[in-house]
Amino acid sequence: MRRQLESIEIPGETEARARAWNVVSAAFADRQPVERPSRRLRLALAVAVVVAALAAVLSSPGQAVLDEIRETVGIERAQPALFSLPSPGQLLVTSDAGLWVVQENGSKRLLGPYREGSWSPFGRFVVAARENELAALEPDGDVRWTLSRPGVRFPRWTGTETDTKIAYVDRSGVRVIAGDGTSDRLLVPGGRGPIAWRPGPGFVLAYTNMKRVRAIDATTGTLIWQSSRPAGRVTNVEWSSNGTRVLVLSPHHLRVYGARGRLVDQESAAEGWPDVDAAFRPGTTEVAVARVHGSQSSAYILSGRRLTNVTGVVGEVEWAPDGRWLLVSWETADQWILARAGGRHFRAVANVSEQFRSRSFPRVQGWCCAP
Amino acid sequence: MHWPRAFRAAHLVTHDAAAAEDIAQESFLAAVRALDRFDRSRPFGPWLHRIVVNRAIDWTRARKLRGEVELVDVLPAPDAPERTDDTYAALGRLAPEHRAVIVLRYLLEFTPGEIADALDLPRGTVNSRLRRGLDALGDEL
Numbered sequence: 087m088r089r090q091l092e093s094i095e096i097p098g099e100t101e102a103r104a105r106a107w108n109v110v111s112a113a114f115a116d117r118q119p120v121e122r123p124s125r126r127l128r129l130a131l132a133v134a135v136v137v138a139a140l141a142a143v144l145s146s147p148g149q150a151v152l153d154e155i156r157e158t159v160g161i162e163r164a165q166p167a168l169f170s171l172p173s174p175g176q177l178l179v180t181s182d183a184g185l186w187v188v189q190e191n192g193s194k195r196l197l198g199p200y201r202e203g204s205w206s207p208f209g210r211f212v213v214a215a216r217e218n219e220l221a222a223l224e225p226d227g228d229v230r231w232t233l234s235r236p237g238v239r240f241p242r243w244t245g246t247e248t249d250t251k252i253a254y255v256d257r258s259g260v261r262v263i264a265g266d267g268t269s270d271r272l273l274v275p276g277g278r279g280p281i282a283w284r285p286g287p288g289f290v291l292a293y294t295n296m297k298r299v300r301a302i303d304a305t306t307g308t309l310i311w312q313s314s315r316p317a318g319r320v321t322n323v324e325w326s327s328n329g330t331r332v333l334v335l336s337p338h339h340l341r342v343y344g345a346r347g348r349l350v351d352q353e354s355a356a357e358g359w360p361d362v363d364a365a366f367r368p369g370t371t372e373v374a375v376a377r378v379h380g381s382q383s384s385a386y387i388l389s390g391r392r393l394t395n396v397t398g399v400v401g402e403v404e405w406a407p408d409g410r411w412l413l414v415s416w417e418t419a420d421q422w423i424l425a426r427a428g429g430r431h432f433r434a435v436a437n438v439s440e441q442f443r444s445r446s447f448p449r450v451q452g453w454c455c456a457p
Numbered sequence: 458m459h460w461p462r463a464f465r466a467a468h469l470v471t472h473d474a475a476a477a478e479d480i481a482q483e484s485f486l487a488a489v490r491a492l493d494r495f496d497r498s499r500p501f502g503p504w505l506h507r508i509v510v511n512r513a514i515d516w517t518r519a520r521k522l523r524g525e526v527e528l529v530d531v532l533p534a535p536d537a538p539e540r541t542d543d544t545y546a547a548l549g550r551l552a553p554e555h556r557a558v559i560v561l562r563y564l565l566e567f568t569p570g571e572i573a574d575a576l577d578l579p580r581g582t583v584n585s586r587l588r589r590g591l592d593a594l595g596d597e598l
Contacts, residue, residue: 087563087591090544096468102478103460110485354483388490 164434173406178451181444205454213241231267244283255279311347363402368409470513517553555590
């Protein structure tokens with residue numbers, strides 16, 4: 087039987103091996119190995135942990151510590167309102183009432199009845215969309231310009247201090263317009279969202295068509311690369327802050343592509359356990375993922391480190407601009423969890439829907455640079 | 458060194474080249490990510506193969522749940538090379554769970570106890586699946 091199984095011809099094995107080698111070697115190179123303590127140290131640590139755990143359970147102050155931990159993970163200790171953001175910057179949030187800007191001190195301003203929005207590169211402006219309108223706004227709500235287009239979605243702003251462009255999708259495809267509201271043109275007929283600008287110089291835009299994720303030079307219209315794998319139903323496309331990686335999220339696949347569309351990492355979610363959001367940590371190529379698995383959800387770093395695990399459903403994950411905090415939307419509890427990257431500290435904010443005058447759970451659209 | 462067996466095992470369980478590539482590749486990636494937790498006193502191959510076969514079983518179950526149909530079942534692809542391999546075809550007619558134990562036992566050389574451990578099954582179930590799988594293959598071949 088073994089000879090029979092080994093003699094079966096498996097076509098494409100060599101090519102598959104070459105592709106896998108590229109992906110796995112890139113992942114290995116990116117890996118950050120955990121320092122393994124010496125055997126004696128491990129033993130000492132294990133003894134210390136057991137002793138500490140026993141002391142914690144048996145002593146009354148220890149019991150208090152355990153209770154505190156339990157309370158911290160639950161919703162009881164959540165702040166009743168967002169009093170401040172843990173990192174510098176401003177949030178952009180959509181709710182049933184419209185698009186909101188949240189300042190670092192927790193103050194909120196409703197910009198208008200827009201359903202989507204994103205920040206300009208330096209956080210000075212916001213581009214917002216409602217069903218048939220694209221609008222450029224100042225964070226205080228002043229409207230700079232508007233443009234009527236059918237079925238506007240995925241407004242995204244990029245550029246330098248002196249030259250900016252906005253990409254968006256309407257019923258005709260992917261379109262680009264200058265930051266001052268002029269020179270609107272169709273870039274990719276039939277192209278679909280989500281879309282994302284590559285950070286850094288040049289105007290490179292990632293978008294999806296029915297089959298692949300593609301990166302295109304928005305100035306010349308030249309196709310730069312397309313993903314090596316079919317895209318499927320893509321729910322999020324995002325570049326790393328250094329512009330070297332793109333993550334492409336669909337409910338059952340998270341794929342990370344490098345330069346020229348080469349697959350460098352991927353993970354498949356099990357059936358019924360969808361990945362609902364993913365985001366690059368600024369300044370790194372680490373990816374935070376929100377996954378729902380049955381009655382539980384978790385947020386974790388793609389390298390395997392779990393950040394938080396909660397009962398119910400989580401929505402999006404959004405990194406602070408300095409990469410120190412991760413905001414996790416916990417829809418079931420109507421809370422935001424603000425988890426400190428690399429640590430066990432987190433804060434929770436309750437009554438999120440009420441604070442944004444919404445019946446449905448508000449969605450975080452972006453956490454931008456400090457002004 | 459481990460790729461050919463991992464890819465072959467995934468292919469024989471899923472009978473789908475693209476899925477086998479994805480599964481083998483993801484298993485290697487999962488192994489890379491978990492390297493720090495891997496007990497280095499134990500052999501790497503069985504650990505990796507266990508991941509591969511479990512993922513392949515999950516994939517075949519998910520595919521069944523999704524009710525996926527091969528495009529070639531609907532639109533025969535004239536350029537696709539026709540497989541004349543009897544063992545491959547016969548294996549494809551087994552249930553995925555039976556294919557998995559056959560692959561683990563005879564390709565990857567797991568013992569029935571190791572298969573039971575890898576697939577989280579009672580030892581008796583492994584033995585009966587092996588027997589039924591071999592009987593079915595014998596009838597086919």
